[in-house]
Amino acid sequence: MLPTPLPLLALWLASTSSPVFAAATAGSFADAGSTLVSAMMMFLGNEEKVYIMDKAEGNPTQVKGHPAWGSVWDIKTHEAVPMDIKTNVFCASGMHLPNGSYATFGGNGAVGRGGAVGSQKTEWGSGIWDSEYQDFDGTKAIRVVNPCTSSDNFDAPTCQWFDDPSTLAMQKSRWYSTAEPLADGSMVLIGGFVNGGYINRNTPNIDPEFEGGAAENTYEFYPANGREAKPLQFLIKTSGLNAYAHSFLLPSGKMLVQANLSTMIWDYDSNVETPLPDMPNNVVRVYPASGAVAMLPLTPANNYNPTVLFCGGSDMNDYAWGNYSFPMIDTFNYPASRDCQRLTPEPADGSAAAYEADDDMLEGRTMSQFIMLPDGKMLVVNGGLNGTAGYSTATGETFSYGDMPWGMSLAAGPIGRPAIYDPNAPKGKRWSNAGLGTSNIARLYHSTAILLPDASVFIAGSNPNVDVNFTTIFPTEYRAEIFYPPYFAATTRPAPSGIPKTLSYGGDSFDITLPASSYSGSANAAAGNTTVSIVRSGFTTHALNMGQRYLQLNNTFTVNSDGTIVLHVAQAPNPFVFQPGPALFFVTVNGIPSIGKMVIVGNGQLGKQPQAAASVLPANVLLDSAKGTADGASVNGGQQNNQDNSPNGAKSNTGPIVGGVIGAIAVIGLLGALLGIFLARRRRAANRQMPTTSSSSYVMTAGGQGAAAGFTGAGARGVRSSDSSAFVPLQHDNHSQAWNASTASLTGPYRDDAAAASRGSGMVSMDYDPYASTPRVPVQNRY
Ligand SMILES: *[C@@H]1O[C@H](CO)[C@@H](O)[C@H](O)[C@H]1NC(C)=O
Ligand SMILES: *[C@@H]1O[C@H](CO)[C@@H](O)[C@H](O)[C@H]1NC(C)=O
Ligand SMILES: *[C@@H]1O[C@H](CO)[C@@H](O)[C@H](O)[C@H]1NC(C)=O
Ligand SMILES: *[C@@H]1O[C@H](CO)[C@@H](O)[C@H](O)[C@H]1NC(C)=O
Ligand SMILES: *[C@@H]1O[C@H](CO)[C@@H](O)[C@H](O)[C@H]1NC(C)=O
Numbered sequence: 001m002l003p004t005p006l007p008l009l010a011l012w013l014a015s016t017s018s019p020v021f022a023a024a025t026a027g028s029f030a031d032a033g034s035t036l037v038s039a040m041m042m043f044l045g046n047e048e049k050v051y052i053m054d055k056a057e058g059n060p061t062q063v064k065g066h067p068a069w070g071s072v073w074d075i076k077t078h079e080a081v082p083m084d085i086k087t088n089v090f091c092a093s094g095m096h097l098p099n100g101s102y103a104t105f106g107g108n109g110a111v112g113r114g115g116a117v118g119s120q121k122t123e124w125g126s127g128i129w130d131s132e133y134q135d136f137d138g139t140k141a142i143r144v145v146n147p148c149t150s151s152d153n154f155d156a157p158t159c160q161w162f163d164d165p166s167t168l169a170m171q172k173s174r175w176y177s178t179a180e181p182l183a184d185g186s187m188v189l190i191g192g193f194v195n196g197g198y199i200n201r202n203t204p205n206i207d208p209e210f211e212g213g214a215a216e217n218t219y220e221f222y223p224a225n226g227r228e229a230k231p232l233q234f235l236i237k238t239s240g241l242n243a244y245a246h247s248f249l250l251p252s253g254k255m256l257v258q259a260n261l262s263t264m265i266w267d268y269d270s271n272v273e274t275p276l277p278d279m280p281n282n283v284v285r286v287y288p289a290s291g292a293v294a295m296l297p298l299t300p301a302n303n304y305n306p307t308v309l310f311c312g313g314s315d316m317n318d319y320a321w322g323n324y325s326f327p328m329i330d331t332f333n334y335p336a337s338r339d340c341q342r343l344t345p346e347p348a349d350g351s352a353a354a355y356e357a358d359d360d361m362l363e364g365r366t367m368s369q370f371i372m373l374p375d376g377k378m379l380v381v382n383g384g385l386n387g388t389a390g391y392s393t394a395t396g397e398t399f400s401y402g403d404m405p406w407g408m409s410l411a412a413g414p415i416g417r418p419a420i421y422d423p424n425a426p427k428g429k430r431w432s433n434a435g436l437g438t439s440n441i442a443r444l445y446h447s448t449a450i451l452l453p454d455a456s457v458f459i460a461g462s463n464p465n466v467d468v469n470f471t472t473i474f475p476t477e478y479r480a481e482i483f484y485p486p487y488f489a490a491t492t493r494p495a496p497s498g499i500p501k502t503l504s505y506g507g508d509s510f511d512i513t514l515p516a517s518s519y520s521g522s523a524n525a526a527a528g529n530t531t532v533s534i535v536r537s538g539f540t541t542h543a544l545n546m547g548q549r550y551l552q553l554n555n556t557f558t559v560n561s562d563g564t565i566v567l568h569v570a571q572a573p574n575p576f577v578f579q580p581g582p583a584l585f586f587v588t589v590n591g592i593p594s595i596g597k598m599v600i601v602g603n604g605q606l607g608k609q610p611q612a613a614a615s616v617l618p619a620n621v622l623l624d625s626a627k628g629t630a631d632g633a634s635v636n637g638g639q640q641n642n643q644d645n646s647p648n649g650a651k652s653n654t655g656p657i658v659g660g661v662i663g664a665i666a667v668i669g670l671l672g673a674l675l676g677i678f679l680a681r682r683r684r685a686a687n688r689q690m691p692t693t694s695s696s697s698y699v700m701t702a703g704g705q706g707a708a709a710g711f712t713g714a715g716a717r718g719v720r721s722s723d724s725s726a727f728v729p730l731q732h733d734n735h736s737q738a739w740n741a742s743t744a745s746l747t748g749p750y751r752d753d754a755a756a757a758s759r760g761s762g763m764v765s766m767d768y769d770p771y772a773s774t775p776r777v778p779v780q781n782r783y
């Protein structure tokens with residue numbers, strides 16, 4: 001029996017947050033409007049909004065009378081609005097809080113035009129504030145934002161960034177630090193630069209612990225709860241290549257940390273390090289080598305035991321890495337690594353942890369990043385074929401800016417074509433870029449990517465320049481794109497009901513119902529090929545998604561005679577496997593994900609999370625005669641995707657559901673109206689687009705082996721001033737630059753509420769809750 005079109009359209013409208021989906025072509029990139037500021041950092045705030053941060057720089061978009069370096073982009077409209085951020089959030093770290101709010105940590109001192117130190121300086125010469133850009137010192141800042149939706153008043157203080165280091169700050173200045181969430185919802189902040197630079201060392205490297213005050217080789221907690229910042233030997237050992245260290249909380253409660261060529265398991269409570277083997281083949285994965293690094297999906301099949309995948313980066317030698325000033329070689333002529341390694345830090349059989357060579361990527365990549373897709377595959381996007389992250393006006397081989405072939409970029413050969421890694425494919429067959437399109441926008445240093453609720457991928461940013469520059473080869477980029485993974489060829493998305501808004505650690509299972517219209521073919525096969533997952537997209541910056549994690553929830557199922565499938569789903573195992581906080585909840589049937597719903601895992605509060613034993617799930621109930629009613633619920637929807645991944649059970653009509661639906665005259669008008677509104681919005685958004693260089697000055701590679709050939713030269717080069725590196729750190733002796741409210745002229749310091757103001761401007765409290773609200777206790781209810 002054919003399904004009636006109207007319920008299907010209703011389902012489609014209900015399950016899609018936007019008409020964009022109708023236009024999505026699997027494997028393709030689509031324009032997603034302007035981010036207004038260059039998206040150096042971003043995170044998904046809720047089902048509607050992506051929060052975006054740039055460094056303080058001369059963006060044309062203004063907010064409160066100064067250039068904006070924050071914005072919030074709406075998934076439905078593809079439009080961004082600027083948001084005021086007080087301090088310079090340049091190369092901060094960031095993380096969610098257990099209640100779904102987000103915090104960012106550290107950044108740069110105040111700067112003005114061209115990256116110059118802010119007009120108001122400390123006695124030792126770092127920027128406190130700048131009169132033109134009006135940014136404050138962000139080196140110790142902790143900024144908090146509560147994600148709001150279009151039904152909230154964005155001008156209300158509770159929807160704005162709280163950003164006032166005189167009331168909420170870290171103990172140490174940290175630039176390029178790492179934030180890793182812990183099982184109690186607090187987090188550890190690891191390392192960083194004090195002043196910035198290419199890598200975190202001087203040469204000769206005679207003072208690896210302090211580097212004369214320029215390295216912050218310590219860790220601290222947020223909230224600190226009385227815990228002092230302490231030195232971390234691992235950071236001293238890994239010295240110059242220790243910024244944005246890779247970190248992953250492990251089921252044991254300890255943490256995997258990787259930097260330079262070193263690896264360790266860290267007990268952060270007692271600060272005890274257990275060394276693991278070095279990274280093979282001399283491949284550096286941390287910034288500025290910037291490999292793509294992510295944890296493979298945690299599944300019942302692997303008993304939630306993490307394996308971390310490290311891909312790409314750079315195997316430059318010690319000399320080439322240089323120091324704070326710049327690299328000693330022309331990095332843009334040095335191919336990035338293709339090498340991939342897997343590491344299971346705590347093998348289940350108790351054997352010693354060891355790196356295991358994995359399939360090479362299809363091309364060498366620096367500054368590429370992994371996006372965990374709901375189907376359990378891992379997308380790699382962005383980055384370049386040669387070089388490293390960072391920007392500079394010189395290298396040890398090219399002395400003047402005018403001779404730098406790619407402007408300030410230390411990388412070349414932007415890769416426009418993503419690739420997909422399948423962790424479950426046999427060795428030798430894990431990578432594929434079949435059917436994936438090529439973007440024509442270079443996404444190099446300071447580019448970002450993040451998973452959206454509809455399971456597409458939002459891609460933005462790129463600005464390998466000290467300030468805004470629209471005339472250089474790799475310009476300041478405001479254009480955002482959406483990439484549609486292969487499952488967008490599907491004509492029907494599963495439409496589960498009964499998804500809870502919160503998940504606990506252990507305890508009672510819950511039921512999710514999949515209507516027969518969610519799939520086609522045998523119900524038994526569909527039920528057996530369904531996964532329930534929670535995906536944390538993380539805080540993205542510098543080719544990392546801090547906190548990104550994929551957890552497949554355990555489930556069994558009951559197939560009913562009407563084709564309905566009831567999934568009996570277990571809660572999350574424990575807060576070490578999946579830390580408390582927000583995540584997207586997906587049900588993936590035959591490789592096709594539902595529209596993700598935002599859930600909160602845990603009790604929404606900082607502190608020890610309640611845990612219970614996992615309940616025993618009911619046994620599977622199968623029924624041979626039951627069938628799905630969706631026509632063509634395959635990935636074979638006549639799109640450009642030519643991968644051979646059509647499921648066996650879906651040989652029925654492959655005409656798009658939307659095509660069937662528009663047979664119903666009543667809905668044509670509605671659909672047309674929706675698309676019309678959408679297109680008009682896009683035109684308006686396009687009209688507001690900032691000027692950018694045409695992409696003809698560089699060539700995007702489609703990647704793949706041997707694809708590095710075919711590059712044109714650097715294109716026309718203007719006359720450039722010859723000056724020192726954009727990276728030479730401030731030369732000053734006293735680096736103990738504690739935030740000092742008496743030297744900081746906080747012209748009308750931002751105060752969120754009276755309680756904050758009454759604390760006085762000189763007070764620094766690590767545990768201060770800027771919104772002073774009673775913790776939000778999520779109510780157990782369902783969509
Ligand atoms: C970096 O190395 C270069 C070349 O040896 C040297 O001139 C420069 O002073 C060094 N900079 C720092 C910050 O160590
Ligand atoms: C990275 O580690 C190696 C091995 O310990 C060391 O020789 C090298 O100096 C380090 N590189 C940098 C840039 O710190
Ligand atoms: C998944 O649930 C089944 C049924 O309750 C149970 O036997 C199995 O051990 C669970 N798997 C994991 C990894 O918890
Ligand atoms: C932009 O980059 C070009 C080429 O690198 C350079 O000549 C120009 O001075 C830069 N403009 C600004 C405003 O920095
Ligand atoms: C990358 O480096 C290789 C080796 O030096 C060089 O042949 C190639 O032209 C470089 N690619 C780009 C885009 O500069």
Ligand SMILES: *[C@@H]1O[C@H](CO)[C@@H](O)[C@H](O)[C@H]1NC(C)=O
Nearest residue numbers: 529589590591645646647648
């Ligand atoms: C599940 O569906 C995917 C996507 O269609 C397919 O590739 C895979 O073979 C299926 N697995 C099973 C066990 O049928």
Ligand SMILES: *[C@@H]1O[C@H](CO)[C@@H](O)[C@H](O)[C@H]1NC(C)=O
Nearest residue numbers: 097099101146769770771776
């Ligand atoms: C979430 O928690 C943070 C940290 O405790 C707090 O500052 C913020 O106000 C909370 N957000 C909401 C919406 O309660």
Ligand SMILES: [Cu+2]
Nearest residue numbers: 090091446542
């Ligand atoms: Cu950076």
